[in-house]
Amino acid sequence: MSFQANVSAEAISVRQSAERLRILSVLNDLHLKYKSLQDGRVADYIPQLAKVPPDLFGICIATVDGQIFEVGDYDYLFTIQSISKPFVYGLALEDHGRDYVRTRVGVEPTGDAFNSIIKLDERSKRPHNPLVNAGAIAMTSIIKGTDPTDKLNRLLDLFQRYTGHSIFADMSVFMSERTTGHRNRAIAHLMLNFGMIDGNVDEALDLYFQQCSLMVSCRDLAVMGATLANRGVNPLTGERAIAAEYVRDILSVMFTCGLYDYAGEWAYRVGLPAKSGVGGGLLAVVPGRFGIGVFSPRLDERGNSIRAIRVCEGIVQEFGAHIF
């Protein structure tokens, strides 16, 4: 309903340069402002995670027209952890369609902490949503493939489409999670008990641990977010990573369930679809505009990167990106 006057291409170019400078300046300011913030603790539930240098700090914005803005340790590789969940959910939607997937997982937030005791919706025989561990394992367990290797390759392809380059796993993190992931193993057996998943539990868990141990940079997260912001097409490569019709599904659950029991606060203060991981990453999406990737490994007690949350708040304030 709004109308804008014609403008010359030259004027646009000038304006774009100014905007580029402003974005870079905002990111630099935020990086400087929060670099001194050393609250929180690096995740240490497996030794491999505890080894990450705690001071690392990178910020990246990737726009839907393919521009990249980055500052700090933007290319340091860390494990994607839970940030993989919404993307695998999207693949499950592509593999099986919305109707079937909805029989295996709900879309309701739980209000629970990330490390809460197992909580399953026994009535509906579904995990609450695809971003809690139970739901994520259920999604991983239905990814199509002829055998475990094929399924893993399909996941690697998926993340390659989203990031624009090959993706690798941190094998020591994988082995470590596989050995110590007793809670996830408990969740899987309990879902088996309730008929929420079927098939080979050990294979599904292996694939899930592999997916969590994939290595990304915050630049990758920004591009992945930009791909969602761009309705499924990677703005760097022009390749479609996910069918457009399922982008809304992914963004909706990220919005309501993306930050554990901080979800309501996040929706209130930042107001963007997002997902955090205990590796220190945070990915947020400004639909139609850009993706945000932040990396800083010190976590609050909810398992979210402390600096990353502050940076997102800052970006939202500067660019009016809150969804409301």
Add this chain to the structure above:
Amino acid sequence: MSFQANVSAEAISVRQSAERLRILSVLNDLHLKYKSLQDGRVADYIPQLAKVPPDLFGICIATVDGQIFEVGDYDYLFTIQSISKPFVYGLALEDHGRDYVRTRVGVEPTGDAFNSIIKLDERSKRPHNPLVNAGAIAMTSIIKGTDPTDKLNRLLDLFQRYTGHSIFADMSVFMSERTTGHRNRAIAHLMLNFGMIDGNVDEALDLYFQQCSLMVSCRDLAVMGATLANRGVNPLTGERAIAAEYVRDILSVMFTCGLYDYAGEWAYRVGLPAKSGVGGGLLAVVPGRFGIGVFSPRLDERGNSIRAIRVCEGIVQEFGAHIF
């Protein structure tokens, strides 16, 4: 970043007429389509509510530029019930500012049913959010005013600004709720026990029961929604109903907590800030565009109007209004 060509005023006018016709046509179709849907039950926890003719069905859209589209029983008056909660939350924000209000109520969804047993966040000494009964009572209890009458008048003024006309209460519903609202009385005493509210419990409950028994039409709901869509200014009267800075607060909690334990499903399928009431009303907001008001008294087991949910899904599909 999008650019549109200059267009003549005449062309605009023609296009607007066509758009008007299309909107009316969509509403008529939805009304026709769901008129035969007779699932669900009228709320009967108090006798007054059970008396509402169950077949009533009205739909209204009010746009931010002041247009009204309405069909069916659009001017039938019913009690606003829980739909009053986000608006009183806004008044509390205006009365006390965000910082103080946040000490009295959170913004986290609970995942609980509307009739769930009392659940308070004992750790934070705050109700979870302003749209559960506990949080709503806490908000009502801090509305400023020299005495009970003054506080009630301030609420009436508030809803007058939002609807554009005087508002009245259904006294028999008020008396009925006051007499039988044992659960709400229990909630209030428990909050008193935890120091979550202070002052006179009976006065606060009276004001709360009064607020719930205010009578509105679905046309009123649409205009109230349009006022929020218009960042706080009533598009019919031009009067500001709420400071622009608090609109985001209201919309955020409506989005994550507006439909009880259907909140995640609603965010997923409809994707709009909304609030339902057991009187049969449903209000939804398409930010920057329009407000939706629907009235149909038959409720699902979650306490939401069955037809109203379907109508909102239809409107969102037709007009691409899902927030993602």
Add this chain to the structure above:
Amino acid sequence: MSFQANVSAEAISVRQSAERLRILSVLNDLHLKYKSLQDGRVADYIPQLAKVPPDLFGICIATVDGQIFEVGDYDYLFTIQSISKPFVYGLALEDHGRDYVRTRVGVEPTGDAFNSIIKLDERSKRPHNPLVNAGAIAMTSIIKGTDPTDKLNRLLDLFQRYTGHSIFADMSVFMSERTTGHRNRAIAHLMLNFGMIDGNVDEALDLYFQQCSLMVSCRDLAVMGATLANRGVNPLTGERAIAAEYVRDILSVMFTCGLYDYAGEWAYRVGLPAKSGVGGGLLAVVPGRFGIGVFSPRLDERGNSIRAIRVCEGIVQEFGAHIF
């Protein structure tokens, strides 16, 4: 099935004297041993309770043949608080019979702390047992009487039969509990909501607060316990305090539900029907043998008198009184 030889009356008398001396010696030893134990805190949720001198310490044993053994502050009067609950439960059983009473309250332990959030068995529409606050209020609410005064007099008569003398209330504790008992008021309104109680909530709560503020000594507790140990007949007065058929009901719930979430530990270590009160009293019953009353106002975090628990453990060890 055991057989004992004939013995002369004289020999019995000598043996009894020796036994008397031994009991007194045990009580003195325990009093001396635990007098220096100053762990725990006096209840302070109402100012009146906090005023009790924390060092007070009395122990009393009353046998079913009417002997009294006492040491320390055995005649200091404190408020009976929750120790009144099993006795009022017995009166409710006499007033209405087992079948009716069982429709109003269950007999299942809850495993909850004494100050836990309200928890009601919504399925059965009954409080879990008569020793949680909800169940106790439900029992008090059905005590027969023509009016509030008559009901109170019936309670006073009840405790007079159990103790053998007139009983009085601490009015300042009563007024204090009445003013600040928000949680109990919440419980009562919630039960009203679920149809678990009926009638006048404020009257029932007044009677409940009165019952809790009755003043007893640990000597009284011992005699009350001995009356239960003696199948309902006060061994001092020979008066029946409760019909014999209901003594088993009272002892059963005291055994499984008497010490809040310490009930299992208590059954394991002490193994006697018992009830504690936040006033610092503890009453235990050795069926067929004797009653124990202990008073020491410092409580553990579960609301049980710390010294009293130790004393009971000591008595059980010395006299082999554990039920198994």
Add this chain to the structure above:
Amino acid sequence: MSFQANVSAEAISVRQSAERLRILSVLNDLHLKYKSLQDGRVADYIPQLAKVPPDLFGICIATVDGQIFEVGDYDYLFTIQSISKPFVYGLALEDHGRDYVRTRVGVEPTGDAFNSIIKLDERSKRPHNPLVNAGAIAMTSIIKGTDPTDKLNRLLDLFQRYTGHSIFADMSVFMSERTTGHRNRAIAHLMLNFGMIDGNVDEALDLYFQQCSLMVSCRDLAVMGATLANRGVNPLTGERAIAAEYVRDILSVMFTCGLYDYAGEWAYRVGLPAKSGVGGGLLAVVPGRFGIGVFSPRLDERGNSIRAIRVCEGIVQEFGAHIF
């Protein structure tokens, strides 16, 4: 304190015969009375259990002086299931002493159903008690032995001491539980996660499934109960099955936690230490007097044998065996 006259051996013999006849008569009456009761359903969570003929019905009483009274299908072998738990708890106490065992398992009832979702006491890092599955697995996991076979042999020896004869496992039930025991596997992994158990989960689960699949008759249950009633000495063989000092521990937890969420009701109505199993068995102990074993495979919704509960109520009424 009671005194009895000398009686001749002859008179005793006559009285004993009369008592024997009375006991048999009571058991026959109860068997006849409840044979027609066909409520409830045979456990069917594994196919092997569902195959048991539902009409089977046996009752046995074994006294501490070695008399056996039996009626109906008293020698039919069924799987012991959860009735094994208190006995393995006793072995754990003998293996490690009370102090260590108490660090691995509590003694508090949970109030939960037998098939409730996993509930662990995260605060104390211990399962609530040794009769819930989590606690039972924890106990089995600490049974001493050089290897899995040695541990199994120690369990077989244990039950041989209690029953007086060799005990065998139902291999098809074992294999079936091992394959389908997803919930127990989940529990074990979750306990591993919380550090509540250590060592090899699969080995511990195998031993646990073996223990549950041991075959006993209701006669065996009665003798096992009589052994506990006799403070640990098998009244048939004179062999000690468990150190006397731990009998109290076993009886205490059986009393408060033996019948799942029916525990309070059981303590109230029957008032005996007892344990039920989904195989249809029920074992109860009248300390100092006799053990009761009942077998009838139809279960109520709580997982307890319906006829067995009624039979125990009848026995308690006839012989005044309620502990209070």
